[in-house]
Amino acid sequence: MTNNKSYGTGGIGFIDGEYMPFSELRIPVTDMGFQLADMCYDAVHVWKGRFFRLDDHLARFQTGLQKRRYDTLGYDIEAIADVCNGCVARLGAEDAFVMLIATRGTPMGANKDLRSCQNRLIAWALPLHTIVSDEEMENGCDIVIADTMRIPPEAVDPTVKNFGRMDFVGALFEAYDRKADYAVLLDAEGCVTEGRGWNIFALRQGALLSPDDGVLEGITRKTVLELSADLNVDGRLARITADELRGADEVFLTSTAGGIMPVKSIDKKIVGDGAPGPVTQRLTELYWKLHGDPELTTPVNYQLAEGQAAEA
Amino acid sequence: MTNNKSYGTGGIGFIDGEYMPFSELRIPVTDMGFQLADMCYDAVHVWKGRFFRLDDHLARFQTGLQKRRYDTLGYDIEAIADVCNGCVARLGAEDAFVMLIATRGTPMGANKDLRSCQNRLIAWALPLHTIVSDEEMENGCDIVIADTMRIPPEAVDPTVKNFGRMDFVGALFEAYDRKADYAVLLDAEGCVTEGRGWNIFALRQGALLSPDDGVLEGITRKTVLELSADLNVDGRLARITADELRGADEVFLTSTAGGIMPVKSIDKKIVGDGAPGPVTQRLTELYWKLHGDPELTTPVNYQLAEGQAAEA
Numbered sequence: 001m002t003n004n005k006s007y008g009t010g011g012i013g014f015i016d017g018e019y020m021p022f023s024e025l026r027i028p029v030t031d032m033g034f035q036l037a038d039m040c041y042d043a044v045h046v047w048k049g050r051f052f053r054l055d056d057h058l059a060r061f062q063t064g065l066q067k068r069r070y071d072t073l074g075y076d077i078e079a080i081a082d083v084c085n086g087c088v089a090r091l092g093a094e095d096a097f098v099m100l101i102a103t104r105g106t107p108m109g110a111n112k113d114l115r116s117c118q119n120r121l122i123a124w125a126l127p128l129h130t131i132v133s134d135e136e137m138e139n140g141c142d143i144v145i146a147d148t149m150r151i152p153p154e155a156v157d158p159t160v161k162n163f164g165r166m167d168f169v170g171a172l173f174e175a176y177d178r179k180a181d182y183a184v185l186l187d188a189e190g191c192v193t194e195g196r197g198w199n200i201f202a203l204r205q206g207a208l209l210s211p212d213d214g215v216l217e218g219i220t221r222k223t224v225l226e227l228s229a230d231l232n233v234d235g236r237l238a239r240i241t242a243d244e245l246r247g248a249d250e251v252f253l254t255s256t257a258g259g260i261m262p263v264k265s266i267d268k269k270i271v272g273d274g275a276p277g278p279v280t281q282r283l284t285e286l287y288w289k290l291h292g293d294p295e296l297t298t299p300v301n302y303q304l305a306e307g308q309a310a311e312a
Numbered sequence: 313m314t315n316n317k318s319y320g321t322g323g324i325g326f327i328d329g330e331y332m333p334f335s336e337l338r339i340p341v342t343d344m345g346f347q348l349a350d351m352c353y354d355a356v357h358v359w360k361g362r363f364f365r366l367d368d369h370l371a372r373f374q375t376g377l378q379k380r381r382y383d384t385l386g387y388d389i390e391a392i393a394d395v396c397n398g399c400v401a402r403l404g405a406e407d408a409f410v411m412l413i414a415t416r417g418t419p420m421g422a423n424k425d426l427r428s429c430q431n432r433l434i435a436w437a438l439p440l441h442t443i444v445s446d447e448e449m450e451n452g453c454d455i456v457i458a459d460t461m462r463i464p465p466e467a468v469d470p471t472v473k474n475f476g477r478m479d480f481v482g483a484l485f486e487a488y489d490r491k492a493d494y495a496v497l498l499d500a501e502g503c504v505t506e507g508r509g510w511n512i513f514a515l516r517q518g519a520l521l522s523p524d525d526g527v528l529e530g531i532t533r534k535t536v537l538e539l540s541a542d543l544n545v546d547g548r549l550a551r552i553t554a555d556e557l558r559g560a561d562e563v564f565l566t567s568t569a570g571g572i573m574p575v576k577s578i579d580k581k582i583v584g585d586g587a588p589g590p591v592t593q594r595l596t597e598l599y600w601k602l603h604g605d606p607e608l609t610t611p612v613n614y615q616l617a618e619g620q621a622a623e624a
């Protein structure tokens with residue numbers, strides 16, 4: 001697994017029933033997925049030829065489709081799984097990152113009635129990458145707690161993964177200005193939520209906590225909560241204030257693109273002794289060991305690389 | 313002016329320095345303008361061969377570029393005005409709707425550092441259209457006050473026009489479910505904000521009010537406030553509660569794509585006597601009369617249709 005230095009090259013894309021090089025994958029500007037961020041997505045990864053928790057990702061994606069009322073997508077979950085396999089098979093990689101996107105589509109008239117749209121399925125597979133650098137995977141990330149507030153659930157449901165992320169953008173520029181590369185956002189009550197593409201965990205007084213509200217219900221988050229039991233660690237969802245996060249003994253981020261990523265500092269204050277802590281390390285080992293578990297993994301059907309009908 | 317029945321046909325598009333049919337205009341999925349709604353836009357219209365308040369639109373767009381820190385766009389305001397003209401000239405229309413979009417662009421690596429992106433300019437021109445139907449322009453729209461909350465300014469700055477609009481999408485489906493086609497959203501305090509692509513005005517006890525906070529600072533809104541003085545109407549920005557909106561004597565929406573659009577009912581309660589009121593009608597007349605004012609309009613340079621360098 002590596003940090004891809006040239007995002008957008010060397011992948012396989014899928015749109016409107018056709019596969020193509022990822023670098024050629026473009027979305028019509030008329031699609032409300034662009035004009036309104038009216039879309040939802042999920043991301044799943046492949047490790048040594050096996051999808052990790054594909055069923056969980058597909059179930060969450062399907063929930064998103066229902067919440068967004070994408071009734072005209074034309075792909076059921078089996079067909080969507082075929083597209084996942086089709087992308088990875090064409091990529092021909094053992095380790096891959098797969099993106100699944102449903103958009104509202106293009107409306108019929110200029111008043112843009114959302115009910116007139118034909119929903120669209122887009123997907124891509126890239127060589128597996130992390131959302132932090134190799135050095136940060138090893139030694140930890142520097143993050144800030146942003147002043148920009150997370151978009152509240154009353155406005156947009158954060159449990160449906162989506163690209164309407166201007167709050168994350170504002171927070172990231174706060175981080176850049178403060179010599180950090182990542183930012184976590186607070187909610188209206190000042191409690192910790194999430195960052196761009198990741199959940200966050202804090203180990204405090206022996207309890208491993210992750211925010212319970214206003215965040216994506218991450219599959220890696222779920223996995224970590226399950227694994228914490230194996231370590232006899234009290235892992236659970238909870239409200240976490242900014243000060244509680246700053247005072248934690250260990251902090252890490254979780255994401256499909258990276259797994260468990262240690263945090264080295266928060267607002268320039270070093271977490272613990274500055275190195276990834278023992279619980280973070282032990283969870284990381286267990287997390288990757290799970291990738292051989294037949295109950296949680298599904299082999300890629302590499303035979304779907306050619307001659308298969310992609311359209312529903 | 314007509315409601316375009318086939319959104320996406322018959323226009324001219326511009327991306328990466330090249331003009332093309334609008335139906336072929338696509339954005340790379342790697343652009344953070346798609347993946348994060350990290351973009352800003354402005355829309356200006358052309359009436360009888362003249363841009364209306366082009367300088368105001370370009371100034372607002374430039375403010376957006378600065379707030380978003382799009383430092384690598386490669387187009388100054390003169391070059392952007394040339395692209396506006398280039399699109400309309402190639403469209404060859406007397407009446408047109410022009411969209412200007414700046415996006416963050418595609419990052420260099422998979423960790424998607426926003427500072428590594430080359431910003432992108434996208435534009436298009438379509439035959440002038442309204443965002444409501446011809447029948448609604450004449451007789452008024454049915455709107456609802458949505459339960460979905462408008463994304464608060466603390467999360468995303470609403471004065472920079474952007475496509476991160478899942479709150480509008482949620483509100484629109486509330487409208488559809490209640491047999492209306494449009495929705496206005498409230499803020500966290502229960503005060504009126506705006507709808508998808510429009511500001512709102514309410515005439516109450518002789519005062520013409522429009523929300524003062526948490527909304528786009530619309531150019532049509534500004535024009536209406538200026539015109540209200542000519543009618544000896546007390547036009548101003550103010551906090552408006554949902555009940556105050558429901559009890560208004562006249563209500564209308566303002567947008568570059570449509571101008572002044574009367575509202576017939578709110579949450580099924582008829583506004584006034586159900587027909588566009590006298591102030592709404594008089595403002596609409598004055599608004600279109602302004603389109604001949606040389607101080608507020610700029611003739612399209614139709615000679616920019618061919619043989620002009622588009623790239624900065």
